[in-house]
Amino acid sequence: MESCYPVRSFAAASIAAAGSAVAELASRLSGAPVQAEADPDLARAWFGGSFRPAGWEIPPPWDPLSRDYPCTDGWIRLHTNAPHHRRAALAVLGLPADTGPETAAVAVRAWKGGELEEAVVDAGGCAAQLRTAEQWQLHPQGQAVRAEPLIGWSRRAARLPAETSGTPERPLDGVRVLDLTRVIAGPVATRFLAGFGARVLRIDPPGWQEPALEAEMTVGKSCTRLDLRTPDGTAKVRELVSTADLVVHGYRPGALAGLGLDEHRLQQLRPGVVTVALNAWGWTGPWRGRRGFDSLVQTASGIADAGMAWAAADAPLPLPVQALDHATAYLAAAAAVRAWTRRLDGEVNAARLSLARTAVELQRAADARRPVPPPWELPNERSERALPRTAEQTWWGPGERLVPPLDFRSEGPVPSMVWDRPAAPLGSAPAAW
Template identity: 50%
Template sequence: MTPPVQLESARLFDTVAGSGVRGSTGLTAAWDVDALATGAVAAFADAVVALLREAGTEASAAVDAALVGAWFRQALTPVGWSLPSPWDPIAGDYRAADGWIRLHTNAPRHRAAALRVLDAPADRDAVAARVAAWAADDLEAAVVEAGGAAATMRTAEAWTAHPQGAAARREPLVDRLHTVPAQTRWHPDPTRPLAGVRVLDLTRVIAGPVATRALAALGATVLRVDPPDWDEPAVAPDMTLGKLPARLDARTPEGRERLGDLLAGADVLVHGYRRGALEPIGLGEEARQEIRPGIVEVALTAYGWHGPWTGRRGFDSLVQMSAGVAERGMRLAGADRPVPLPVQALDHATGWLMAAAAVAGLRDRLRGGSGSRALLSLARTAAELVPAEPGEPTEPTAPALPEGERRETPWGPAAVLPFPVDVGGVAARFDTGPAPLGSAAPSWPA
């Protein structure tokens, strides 16, 4: 059976849902994570096939579900060393006076906001004691107002009735529009379809980096740009595969000028900024089109592009709480606390859909010469989750996987799993990385 997300993506991208899925991801939960994950990756495969066919190369693709399940965890496995925890000690689920709430404190400013609202020291027990005195919705609102990130645990029914839940559900899975004609010419290589494509990556953590990692695997030059003070040691080795990770400070005149120059040389822009957020540095929507006419732009937000929470800070684990994902997991497991999905599936699925949108945009530019803009959100992706078929609880299975490719990294040796998409004749590989954030120059290679 063709995954629903693959079918919907084919309609939105004007592709054929022809990429077959082999096997199972082994991802079991209260929700059908398998269908979401394989559908998103198959949508990317379909987009690559459509690009090649537009260029005159007959192609077909297959998706290895076992590898999809593994890539939704991590594509790179350390050999003889360990990654640090992805979570700040304060981050997590807390019992409030009337339910559960999750605090996301990985970013220092988000941590400071939560502690300031709670008037608590940086101690988990002290935070728990303060949270217990708050109504969950009141604390959620206070933390968000203070510049932090938090989410009350809601039921799926409550989220559907919530103004933001309803607004997100009304949006297309991928909201696409065509922009002005491009001024560049490019033709896909049958073996490395995205060779010669420059991707400016202004995303962080998981969803956006998943997208640009997939583009890098097919030959794109991906320049990731982070601010000077940003670090994410738990995911950087995995998420910088195939990329050139640079830094610049867009708050300075020199940094803004440099970022504009990078944009002028890009074919694809991938970012996670809400509408209007780039205006203060001179890179609003109109300016971006003037600087690089016909650019293929793919943008992500957490809770959607319309509704009262447009622009609210959010992450996969928070959207799972808001949208009823964690509540249903708790209820079906008979647990006494929220039970999220076994992987951050909203991030990963959205990332693959973003990659599909970028490839579809390049196909459209090849076909008609115009650029495009695609808008996605974690909340809209969550709406594609359907309840898993009821049955006896089972332990997650671990399908047999091929041995990963060994490579040396700045952190130590590692194994990188094969790419989960097999397009006949296409060599999927990472020519660079992984590399520490800021290790590359903020410029396009010659």
């Protein structure tokens, strides 16, 4: 699918940022300069999905009700992939559990977009009214996000230098990463870290399922389940934090504090632990605590509206891939690797990012390219079918994964992006390193 946004170059830039961070760490370990370069075509393909099964099928990624709906004054998008988000939306609409999208569409037409958005969010669901970029810039949350840095850094008290078993080929070898993320952005970031040797332990709550994403996102990781709202679960996660080097989480502001795992407590449990946090809507503003996903941020921020206007379409037109998720993921991975490099010198940092702030960067990149008629760069793209892949065995069966999108160069040894563990289901490993 074409786009009025420079998705290909944006993908390459974000992956290159993560690669440069790895190159910096590898250079520190080897003493020889290391350079990283991202392949734009492979980067764009990785944003769409790196794995395809052979002889078996991956479940569809979207719940039938997750879509755009016309309302009385425009459009609204409902996100119902999680069962509790689906229940919240249907409860607001007054519809039964087995409702299909056609019946839901009839009910949505009776609502104003802003009122339905607010009602669904208040009920614990996820929705976003379609806005133009101009409307989003005037919105309190849009204004708040534009004032935030792309990566928000904060420095903790310096500690003794950390030890490392990393090598130029596997710069993150032995680094223990506690992964408290779900869906796309966080898992992509930790998959990247695992690709360079990190020991990633992903924790999901009981019952949480992501069948369409497991083969894509769990490669290189151990995946376990803990109920952090129980005493046993809390005790176990604190035990894991106490031996972690890096914590990557996707909790909204204040949510970890409610579990007794705010930044201060994390530092008490593991002095010097590096933390990287991601959320949907940003860290300031009235929506900072709101649940959100890539498709909703595209809808609210004007990206889907711009696509609709550009294509003269009769419905919102999002990006051809969930580029906000993926770009934020690689920027988070870059932050994690850079923070770990500084950690080796005794400097302790925390970083936070958001999909909404990444959207600002994409929109600025598009604005800077406006003299060039969109769609951009498509004539030079290689067909995704022609891109190289390697055979891979997963828990479910065989398949193929795209070759890594990064190329490293040095007179000495260079990093290698490979995964030591096959993709496996959520909850398939014990809660241990």
